[in-house]
Amino acid sequence: MKISLNELSMPVAPLGPESPLPPLAGPGLVTIPVDLSAADPQMARNLAYGRPATLLPYTVQDGYSRNLVDTRVRTAVVENEILRAEFLLDYGGRMWSLRHKPSGRELLHRNPILQPANLALRNAWFAGGVEWNLGTTGHTPMTCAPLHAARVMRPDGVPMLRLWEFERMRELVYQLDIYAPAGSPVLVVHVSITNPNEHEVPIYWWSNIAVPSRDRTRVLAPASEAWHLASDGILRRVPAPEGYETEFEHAADYFYDIVSPFDERPWIAAVDESGAGLVQTSTSRLRGRKLFVWGKHTGGQRWQEWLSPPGHSYLEIQAGLARTQLEHLPMPAGERWTWLETYGLLETTPAVAHGEYELACAHIEESLSPMPDFDLAWVDLPPTERLHRGSGWGALEHRFRSAAGGGITPKLLIENDAPTSFSMSIPTPHMPGTPFDDDTLGRDQVSWLTLLEAGTMPAPAPRLAPSSYQVSPRWRQLLEQASPQNWFTLLHLGVARWHAADRDAAVEAWHQSHGASPNPWALRNLAFAGDDQVERLRTAHAMVPGVRAIAVETIQAMLAAGKPAEALGFIDRLVLNLRSNGRIRLLECRAAIDAGRLDRAARIVDTGIVVDDLREGEDALDDLWFRYHTQRGSTPVPQLPCLYDFRTGAPQ
Template identity: 30%
Template sequence: MTSATDTTTVRWTTRAMPMSHLGAPDPLPYFAHQQPIRSKPTPPNRGLNAQESARGFAWGADSILPYQVLGEYDRAQAPGEMPVLEFSNGRLTALLAPHLGGRLLSLRDQAADRELLFANPVFQPANLGSLNAWFSGGVEWNGLIPGHTPVSCCAVFAGVVHSARGPVLRLYEFDRIVEATWQIDLFLPEGQDRLFVHGRIVNADAWEKQAYWWTNMAVPASPGMRVLSPADYAIEHVLPGNQLERFDFPDPARFDGSYPGNWTDACSVFFRTETPQPLWIAALDAQGRGLAHVASAQMQGRKFFYFGTGRGGQHWMDFLSQPGRGHYVEIQSGITPTQNQRFALPAHGELHWTEAYAGVQVAPELVHHSDYQTATRAVAQAVQARVDATDLAEVDAFLRGVSAQAVTERLHAGSAWGMRHEQLTGQALAPGLDFACPLRGQQGQQDPDPWDELLRSGRFSAASLERMPQTWVTSPRWCAALERSADRHGDTWLHALALGMAAHDRGDLAQARKGYQRSLNLRPTWLGYRQRALVETNVGAREIAYDAAWHSPGVPLVLAVEIANDMLDTGRVRAAHAFLGGLTSAVQALDRVRLAQARLAAETQDWPLLAHWLERPFATVREGESLLDTLWTRLQQGLCKAELAERWSEAAWQQWQARHPLPAHLDFRMQGQGQGQGAQPATDANAEHSLHGQR
């Protein structure tokens, strides 16, 4: 399928690359209290102004429902062919993956024969996203909830709008939490080596909403790279405590933080200026070459993120790619000054902005001038020569006009939830966006989705009541539809379970318990028992509920992870030993079950068994998770005390640690790795996540 003008084309092609298996969505719904990054009170901001503090939030406080977690990926990296859309005008060639959130995987300058982005040579999911699975590289469109977009590894809509100035490639989706739409329109002017991207977020409802947007651009990391953006000062995350704090930038009392290579630990640097001026950000190598990003005034935020030069950060980049091939720095632009903030989306309102991407070349002695402001002024001239304010305003006006036009040619379908929302509300979500897509039960498919049945007939069929839904609904509109259905056609276990989950999601645990019990009374199901376990405060009652869930028909294997960890978290070591020992080989093979086995070995002080579990790499280590290095430390403490017995001392233990450092395959530490420039104090997993929130 091809769309073309004289020089600009959009076509499907493939990209040969090693690929790991993504796996199916997790059938378990996850609630805010189950987030791997637990909510903490919003810490004080040190030196931030009102604009930089407005609409702040605490990371980990929000639920991700009704989205489903993706956590069944592996690290196979088998040879594969990834389907991609190629968008090219002969000067720049972009590769995009509509099945992976519309990620812009590659942007190649054909004349210079140079890749402007970090184009990851593999597809390797890892546990860094809001829904677990995430992968590094390219340009990521992050909205409308905080963190890496929930569609990082999910399909979005794609199509072409044929305009008077050539094809515009559109990506768009409906966000199920904010219940608003986002779209990205990409435009390659004929004969130019600049990519323009227009963003649009639409709120069709009659009330204001809180939303979020950051565009993240990964560029290849190289020795001597410098990231520059207009800045009178910077805001950084400070640990422990996760405060946002204002610093001089670069800070002469510490080091020049504009060089990512000066940061030992993972870092987030937000560039801030008090002087109104065109905002841009550029990452330039030792020779003064690199990528510049310019955006219209709606994008106030500029930031760079780097994993740091410490061994753990370097391991993370290899882990997300292949050894020695995954090193990158992210430059980012957002609607808010920092990533700890949301912005207001007005009732019946739209937010528009335009971004521009261009390669730049600046004399290295200017890029790397010792005075940051001198370097910034020199790079600003080069950036403005590539994309000046007049250019940006003109393209912004053109793309704003195109943004409400319907796609001429659909190239890829996203989820059915935008279409369902329009059916539920009886109104279109956004002019120009078509969310129609085939439903289960159509085109020869079997088993209609129960939520489509609820929309069409107001009730669930007997067939739907014989199986568990693949996903759930939680919003007030869907709850109202469920309540109407129960009133008119009678309550069922599915009505009660869905309404219980919605109450659970909004924090009404008393109502959730009632719903779960009503569902179990109408029909016992594995998920009804599991949900009952989640709201049980009594350990014995929770154990009974989990046991009933595990022995119910249709129970998914992944529930074993939750049950085992609950036993270990509450000190029921014997119960965990019996449960884990009775699992089948298929369940034993699950990544997080192996981690639970390692935790059990540590609790029972079975050091040979713990060493066995720690020999193998794990696929689903959570960013910021300290479990692996904690288990390694417990193993070495146990071995040291067993060998030294009464000769054990603190000094002997320190010597032992020096002889038995954390193995590289277990080292995912992002803080406290040394006393070099940029090192920050070691901290726990929860605080670490908020260090950068979203790379």
């Protein structure tokens, strides 16, 4: 077995700059069940537990386009004589390829391009490989971010690839130890999640596995029933699907209800017409399994081609800690959770793979390779050789906890007219396996390190955008105590207060920030809070006319206020690169329809609108098409073109 570094040359759409605006709204990424009558009490509790108020401290990754550029992407490779696995080090450690060497078969959907699209918690996401999702329901905030990597040598002489990072929303440390011992037919992934806090944390994990989808691809899991949440918001317990994508007209996901004795070693497999494919197994902690398909409808097929080139369709099989992806589990303070996952080739005959469902599952169960051993002491083995650098957030957190342990005196905060003391005695756990060294600290951490060490942050020029945010109670406390205060510390204090649902105090801080030095960032946040939206956003835009996010929010506010003509005039004065942006062209067309300027709307509709960051489930394009033709009095209304059909549910 060996571990090596490599580079892939492939077409990539660069991520571009992140939005400077704090995401003050709730995630709003999934259908929230409105009817839980089918759920048992434990599932009902998990469904109601752990939903974050915002995505903070993360920012939104929306600076990409659909222009692909040949790029060299850094990877790490783990291989033995049977398997070769490759991981994208700058993209969340995504396992991009798993090739079975003797047969030459690629077991994963190895997308020939890397094209971000708006499907993740932070917006940018791309299809393909195996994604490691931690945080909250949705594609992880780290999916388009670098992480730390190292080679670790076990006492028995077997090397492991270790990937690790600090997850900022839940303040967890996670690591993957990946290896394929000599002669092993499976790749082994040992996952560890540590809660280094003195309080319980909601936890979410799903390993998201993309596999090729062909006419006879079948997904199998050892369950006769499944949970299904339809677009009507009703959670239903239904018979497990037969596993063929052709069953589904529209996008659908099914969570298999795997029960004893199969829950001791849950598994899920995807096989092709020959009966061969990928099988993923795990130890019992990773109990959930899921099937996701885009469906046969035009909208689902449009999404397939939006994410992968024609001829490269995929579906997803997934494995998670809970029974469904809508749940969070309570992880007690100071605990570490671990489990093993294996990935390898499954070979059966066509008659078995495509025969009676229960018999096919029984055959797969009997053919599974034994689960390998793992010594928990290996989790804390220090890295032998560093291979890649992730973010500096873990190092900053380590510095914070070390300083707090030195006896920082807490200050009383007033919340809802009641004094609350936040303890600053925060443990710095000894985790030698996942070092967060000071040399990883970078630009995004500089202001926060200064706040920690000097008690305040220097105020940049008001038109310079903030690059990062911190919102935990501990960082909020430092912001409350900052001395001297300036527009920058007050801006961040408002964001931390807003995240904590202390909305009036947040608005007060933003007013103080703008009063200390007029700045577009406080104005935008005040507008979001509902205070004179159009005028505040118009003024903010005038200060930073090149910031697309503020321009978009300004137009949206004008349309919401019933001012489409004003929105058109605003759009006409935008700088050229914003004027041609797909999202802004979409809003321009809507404004033209609302203002009765159908000639202007026609020019946009007829030349085509491409919204680079169109959200999964967003109905803006089909709604625009039908509104435009209704206003024109078209009889009958023309069929929605494939270009605009991203509908994932039944057309209304």
